[in-house]
Amino acid sequence: MSGEVNIKYYDNNTLKYDTNQTPGDELDEKKFITGPTISNSEKHYRILYNWLHGQLTAPILVPKVNSNYTSQICELIVPDGTIMILYFNGKQLMDDFLLMNATYPLYFSAYYYKNGIACETNISSHIHFRSYMNKYEHDITLSINDPDYQEGATSNYTVYVRIYKDHLKTKKLGEIVLSVRMTSTIGPGE
Amino acid sequence: MENTLKELINNKGNLKIIGVTGSFGKTSTIKILSDYLRKIGKRCVVYSSLGIDAFGCDEDEEVEIAIYNLHSVINAFKRAYEIKADFLIFEVNEKTIDKGYLEDIPFDIRAITNLYPRHNTLEYTENEYINIKQSFFKNINEESICIYGDLNKQLLEEFLSLNNNDKKIISTNFLSNAYGLDKEIIDYLVMPKESFDSLSGLNFLIQTKKEVYELNTSLIMPFNALNIAMAFSIVDTLDLLDIKLLNEVLQDIIIKGRCEVVKEKGRIVIISVMCMPHLEILKKYKERGEIKSLKILTGSYGAGFDTWDEIYKSDKYKKYISGSMRLAYNYIIKNCDFVYITTSDNAASDIDELINTQVEEVKGKISFKAISDRKDAIRAIIKESNVGDCIFINGRGNRKVFCKSKDKIDYYSDIEI
Numbered sequence: 001m002s003g004e005v006n007i008k009y010y011d012n013n014t015l016k017y018d019t020n021q022t023p024g025d026e027l028d029e030k031k032f033i034t035g036p037t038i039s040n041s042e043k044h045y046r047i048l049y050n051w052l053h054g055q056l057t058a059p060i061l062v063p064k065v066n067s068n069y070t071s072q073i074c075e076l077i078v079p080d081g082t083i084m085i086l087y088f089n090g091k092q093l094m095d096d097f098l099l100m101n102a103t104y105p106l107y108f109s110a111y112y113y114k115n116g117i118a119c120e121t122n123i124s125s126h127i128h129f130r131s132y133m134n135k136y137e138h139d140i141t142l143s144i145n146d147p148d149y150q151e152g153a154t155s156n157y158t159v160y161v162r163i164y165k166d167h168l169k170t171k172k173l174g175e176i177v178l179s180v181r182m183t184s185t186i187g188p189g190e
Numbered sequence: 191m192e193n194t195l196k197e198l199i200n201n202k203g204n205l206k207i208i209g210v211t212g213s214f215g216k217t218s219t220i221k222i223l224s225d226y227l228r229k230i231g232k233r234c235v236v237y238s239s240l241g242i243d244a245f246g247c248d249e250d251e252e253v254e255i256a257i258y259n260l261h262s263v264i265n266a267f268k269r270a271y272e273i274k275a276d277f278l279i280f281e282v283n284e285k286t287i288d289k290g291y292l293e294d295i296p297f298d299i300r301a302i303t304n305l306y307p308r309h310n311t312l313e314y315t316e317n318e319y320i321n322i323k324q325s326f327f328k329n330i331n332e333e334s335i336c337i338y339g340d341l342n343k344q345l346l347e348e349f350l351s352l353n354n355n356d357k358k359i360i361s362t363n364f365l366s367n368a369y370g371l372d373k374e375i376i377d378y379l380v381m382p383k384e385s386f387d388s389l390s391g392l393n394f395l396i397q398t399k400k401e402v403y404e405l406n407t408s409l410i411m412p413f414n415a416l417n418i419a420m421a422f423s424i425v426d427t428l429d430l431l432d433i434k435l436l437n438e439v440l441q442d443i444i445i446k447g448r449c450e451v452v453k454e455k456g457r458i459v460i461i462s463v464m465c466m467p468h469l470e471i472l473k474k475y476k477e478r479g480e481i482k483s484l485k486i487l488t489g490s491y492g493a494g495f496d497t498w499d500e501i502y503k504s505d506k507y508k509k510y511i512s513g514s515m516r517l518a519y520n521y522i523i524k525n526c527d528f529v530y531i532t533t534s535d536n537a538a539s540d541i542d543e544l545i546n547t548q549v550e551e552v553k554g555k556i557s558f559k560a561i562s563d564r565k566d567a568i569r570a571i572i573k574e575s576n577v578g579d580c581i582f583i584n585g586r587g588n589r590k591v592f593c594k595s596k597d598k599i600d601y602y603s604d605i606e607i
C-alpha cells in the first residue's frame with residue numbers, strides 16, 4: 001500500500017517478522033515468548049523485552065522510513081514441576097521456594113479458569129539481584145483464591161502468570177503457565 | 191450457609207441421595223455401586239475417600255475425609271445439580287455424623303456395611319462410636335430405606351428399633367449362623383460357591399426373597415463379597431439390577447489402594463491401607479500353593495505434623511500408635527515370611543527412632559530389612575522379590591500426601607513407585 005514503510009523485526013539474527021506499517025500509527029509491538037525448553041528440572045523461556053534500533057528502544061509510533069529492529073530478550077528460568085501449596089486453616093503455605101530468575105526485573109499477576117471464567121489469584125514477588133549469576137531472582141509467593149476449595153482434598157489448578165515490564169503492570173510482555181496443586185492434611189490417613 | 195443448604199435440598203427433585211457408613215467397606219461399596227450406576231448410564235456425583243467430584247479435584251485422588259464441613263456438602267449438591275446427576279453418593283464417616291453435617295439431608299438410602307465398636311478408639315469410646323453410627327438412622331426422613339450389613343444380633347436389633355422405615359438386611363450363611371440370626375429376616379444372603387475365593391477372584395451367590403444370583407469378581411479378598419452384596423442390595427432396592435452388567439463391572443473393577451492388585455513378571459503386588467485380615471487370607475492362599483512367599487512392606491506413623499489435628503500431636507495418639515504397631519507386627523510375624531520396615535508419614539518424629547522401635551518388635555522373630563526411605567524400600571522389595579512372591583505394600587493405600595518432616599510434604603502414591 002502506498003505511504004507504508006517496511007518494518008523488519010530480527011531475533012537472534014534471524015528475520016522473525018516482516019511487516020508493512022503506516023507511519024504515525026502505533027508500532028506493532030510484536031510481543032512473543034518462546035519456550036519452555038526444559039533442562040536440569042528448569043523451564044527456560046525467552047521473552048521479548050524490547051525491540052531495539054541500535055542501542056535505542058524502538059519508538060512507539062511507526063517511523064517514516066523503512067526500519068529494522070532487533071530483539072532484546074529477557075531470559076526467564078522457572079523451576080519445572082508442579083508447585084505444591086499446603087492449605088491449613090485458611091492459610092496457604094508453599095511447600096518449597098518458587099524462585100524465578102530473569103535477565104531483567106519482572107512483575108506478575110495471575111489467574112486461573114474456573115468454569116470458563118478467569119479468577120484472579122494472588123501472586124507476590126520479592127526481587128533480589130544476584131550478581132554471581134547476573135540475574136534478578138524473583139522469590140514468588142502464590143496463593144489460590146478458590147472459595148470452593150475443600151480441606152482434606154487435593155485440587156489442581158492451571159495458573160496463568162502474566163508478566164510485566166513495569167511495577168504498575170501496564171506493559172505486559174506475555175504469559176506463562178504454572179501447574180499448581182493445593183492439598184491439605186489433617187491427619188496421617190486411615 | 192445453612193440456608194444455602196436448605197435451599198439446595200429443597201430443589202432435590204429427582205436426585206437420589208445415598209449415604210454409606212460403617213467401620214470397613216464404605217469406600218469399596220461406593221466404588222462398586224458408582225461404577226455400576228455409571229455403566230448403566232446414570233450420572234453420579236460421588237464424595238468418598240477415593241475421591242470427590244469437585245472443581246480441580248481428580249475423582250481418583252484420595253481425600254482424607256470426603257465430607258470435611260458444610261461447605262463440602264454444599265459443593266456436592268451444587269455439582270449434582272450442575273451435571274443433572276441422577277445420584278449423589280456420600281461416604282459417611284463417624285466424624286461427619288458427629289459434626290452434624292448430614293443431619294438435614296433427605297437420604298433415599300442409608301446403608302451401614304458393618305460395625306466394629308473398637309474401630310476408632312483414638313477418638314471415641316466404644317459406646318460413643320456405636321451411638322454416632324446409630325444416630326445416622328435415628329429421626330430420619332420417612333422415605334429413607336435403611337440397609338443393614340454385617341451386624342451381630344444385638345446390634346442388629348438395636349438398629350432395627352431406631353426407626354420405622356423400610357429396611358433390608360444382608361448377611362452370609364456363616365455369619366447368620368454365628369450370630370443366631372433368623373434367616374427369614376435376611377433379604378440378601380451371601381453364599382459361597384465351591385471355589386469361593388482365590389487369587390483369581392471370588393465366586394458366590396446372593397439369595398434374595400425371589401431369586402438366586404451368581405456373582406463373579408476379580409477382587410480377591412473374601413470380605414468383598416459383603417461389600418458387593420451391599421452394592422447389590424442398593425441397586426436392587428432402586429430396581430436397577432442387571433446381573434450381567436453388574437458382573438461385567440465386578441470383573442474389571444479396581445479399587446485404588448484397597449487391596450489393589452498388580453500382577454507383574456510372575457509376582458503379585460498388593461497395595462493396601464491395612465493388613466488385617468488380609469494377611470491371614472493370603473497365608474491361606476499360600477497354603478494352597480497359590481503364593482510361594484508372602485512379603486510385607488510396612489511402616490509406623492509419626493506424630494506432630496504442623497497442620498494435623500491436635501489429637502495427632504497428643505501423647506494419647508503416640509500410645510495408640512505404639513499399641514497398634516505391636517498388634518500389627520504380632521500379626522505380621524504370624525502370617526508373613528519377610529518384612530520390609532520403613533516409614534509412613536513420619537511427620538515430626540525422629541525417623542531413626544521410628545525405625546528402631548519397629549525393628550525391636552521383629553528382631554529374632556521374622557526375617558526383616560529396615561530401609562528408612564519409603565520409596566527406596568518399595569523399590570527394594572520389588573527388586574529383591576522372586577517369581578511366585580506376593581508383595582504386600584501396606585499402610586498408605588492410594589494416599590499421596592506424605593508428611594516427611596514437621597512441615598514438608600512429598601506427593602506420591604505407593605503404586606507410582
